[in-house]
Amino acid sequence: MPLKNKHRLKWGRLCRFLTQTKISTKITCLYAAILFVILIFTSAIMGVGVYASFYHQAETEIDISMEHIQKRLSDGEHLAGILNSENFVLPGVILMVTDITGQEIYKNDVHYPSLDVIESHRVENPPFWANKSMEVSELDRFSLYHATMNIMDNGQIYQLHFFRTITAEQGFLEHLQRVLFIITIIGFLIALLAGYFLSSRILRPIRILTQTARKIEVERMDRRIEVPPVHDELSELATTFNHMLDLLEAGFQQQQRFVSDASHELRTPVTVILGYSDLLSRWGSSDKKILEEGINSIRTEAEDMQQLIEKLLFLARADQKRQAVHKEYLELSELVEDVVRKMKFAVGRHSLMLGENDAGCIFADPVTMRQMLRIFLENAVKYTPEGGHITVVSKRNDAKKAMQVEIADDGIGISPEDQDKIFDRFYRADPSRTKDVGSVGGTGLGLSIARWIADQHDITIDLVSSLGEGSTFILTIPLAEKNEKSDDSIKMRPGIFSLHS
Numbered sequence: 001m002p003l004k005n006k007h008r009l010k011w012g013r014l015c016r017f018l019t020q021t022k023i024s025t026k027i028t029c030l031y032a033a034i035l036f037v038i039l040i041f042t043s044a045i046m047g048v049g050v051y052a053s054f055y056h057q058a059e060t061e062i063d064i065s066m067e068h069i070q071k072r073l074s075d076g077e078h079l080a081g082i083l084n085s086e087n088f089v090l091p092g093v094i095l096m097v098t099d100i101t102g103q104e105i106y107k108n109d110v111h112y113p114s115l116d117v118i119e120s121h122r123v124e125n126p127p128f129w130a131n132k133s134m135e136v137s138e139l140d141r142f143s144l145y146h147a148t149m150n151i152m153d154n155g156q157i158y159q160l161h162f163f164r165t166i167t168a169e170q171g172f173l174e175h176l177q178r179v180l181f182i183i184t185i186i187g188f189l190i191a192l193l194a195g196y197f198l199s200s201r202i203l204r205p206i207r208i209l210t211q212t213a214r215k216i217e218v219e220r221m222d223r224r225i226e227v228p229p230v231h232d233e234l235s236e237l238a239t240t241f242n243h244m245l246d247l248l249e250a251g252f253q254q255q256q257r258f259v260s261d262a263s264h265e266l267r268t269p270v271t272v273i274l275g276y277s278d279l280l281s282r283w284g285s286s287d288k289k290i291l292e293e294g295i296n297s298i299r300t301e302a303e304d305m306q307q308l309i310e311k312l313l314f315l316a317r318a319d320q321k322r323q324a325v326h327k328e329y330l331e332l333s334e335l336v337e338d339v340v341r342k343m344k345f346a347v348g349r350h351s352l353m354l355g356e357n358d359a360g361c362i363f364a365d366p367v368t369m370r371q372m373l374r375i376f377l378e379n380a381v382k383y384t385p386e387g388g389h390i391t392v393v394s395k396r397n398d399a400k401k402a403m404q405v406e407i408a409d410d411g412i413g414i415s416p417e418d419q420d421k422i423f424d425r426f427y428r429a430d431p432s433r434t435k436d437v438g439s440v441g442g443t444g445l446g447l448s449i450a451r452w453i454a455d456q457h458d459i460t461i462d463l464v465s466s467l468g469e470g471s472t473f474i475l476t477i478p479l480a481e482k483n484e485k486s487d488d489s490i491k492m493r494p495g496i497f498s499l500h501s
């Protein structure tokens with residue numbers, strides 16, 4: 001295999017190892033590798049340091065010996081006298097004297113190798129920590145430092161050679177190197193074990209998180225991860241994960257409720273239609289009254305169903321942020337007047353009054369704004385007995401920079417415990433009470449749609465109501481700034497519709 005391909009294969013394997021191994025293994029390897037490098041580095045520094053200090057020691061001893069002899073010579077002593085005395089060099093330092101021809105004439109250790117042997121073993125490139133003015137020779141079993149000094153005695157020139165062996169130190173250093181090597185290996189193994197232990201401990205919550213995530217199924221969304229007591233990144237991750245599960249569970253439950261409520265709402269009209277179609281198939285051709293009643297009922301149920309489907313589609317579009325809201329500058333008084341006028345045709349025996357209707361410019365989508373006003377008005381009609389009064393007023397509140405539209409009725413009212421819930425999807429207050437007003441009851445979706453439209457326009461909805469006395473819905477609609485620059489057809493603002501919003 002060509003060398004290039006071999007390298008590529010190696011890199012490929014390494015990349016696969018890095019991408020596929022567990023984080024704990026990666027951390028262990030990294031931890032061990034770092035410690036290994038540190039140990040090697042410190043051992044090397046230590047070895048070099050000890051070596052350098054031994055060489056320095058030898059160098060100092062030679063220097064002291066040289067200076068000592070130099071001083072005695074300058075004090076007038078002769079070389080022969082010095083060599084006959086004791087301790088003219090430090091213990092361990094060898095002195096060799098040669099004459100001008102290089103002939104060895106004195107050596108304080110007769111067993112010491114000759115000058116020629118030492119010279120022949122001179123090291124060309126001594127270690128960088130060795131003194132440059134001295135020579136280093138490596139013999140079979142030892143190395144030595146060598147310094148020379150020329151002197152004049154009795155008119156003769158002599159060369160003094162000072163030697164200092166560093167054999168003992170070298171033995172020690174070799175031993176030290178072996179010890180350091182073993183320590184490095186042991187340290188590496190300990191680092192591997194410690195790294196493995198530590199990383200597994202640190203990553204334990206992540207493993208639990210993974211296991212919990214695996215166990216979570218659509219049917220069992222109530223499982224949560226235990227949040228570690230210490231506040232660190234992992235506890236933050238667990239909290240965030242649990243929070244995400246809370247949201248998912250709430251969303252999922254909401255969706256399930258929505259689907260079951262919608263199916264439930266659709267089941268009744270479908271059952272009625274099926275019942276009437278059975279009746280028609282049996283008696284329709286012979287009994288004209290049954291035929292007429294059947295067709296009318298089927299039509300009414302189909303219309304109800306259509307309305308329900310329209311509302312469901314609206315909310316589905318809203319949830320998917322696909323419901324278009326094209327805002328433009330509108331005169332609210334005109335919009336209110338128009339909606340109330342058209343509503344008057346549908347109120348039957350109720351009295352619908354438009355009171356104060358102040359002028360005010362708002363920036364809103366006319367279609368959904370009408371839809372919202374109609375929902376409140378239709379409810380007022382639905383939940384007010386015949387002959388009841390419904391009043392609409394629209395007041396300008398300059399202090400709040402808003403228009404305040406109040407839709408009041410003197411109908412059945414809403415109990416305090418229901419007031420929080422009527423904006424929930426499919427929520428209907430006690431249906432037995434609605435019978436009092438002869439209302440067929442709605443779908444429970446109208447106010448959810450109204451709340452969504454209000455949210456899209458920053459409109460706040462307040463409710464004042466008490467059972468048996470009627471209800472007043474107060475809409476606070478922001479006034480549009482005169483110099484406000486806006487696109488006439490702004491698409492729907494992103495906003496999440498919440499059941500409890």
Ligand code: ADP
Nearest residue numbers: 379380383413422428429442443444445446447
């Ligand atoms: P529905 O289609 O049932 O009217 P809504 O979402 O419009 O659905 O209203 C939810 C519930 O709020 C109604 O079922 C009713 O109990 C109550 N409600 C709404 N408006 C009024 C009102 N003006 N007076 C009394 N109850 C009301």
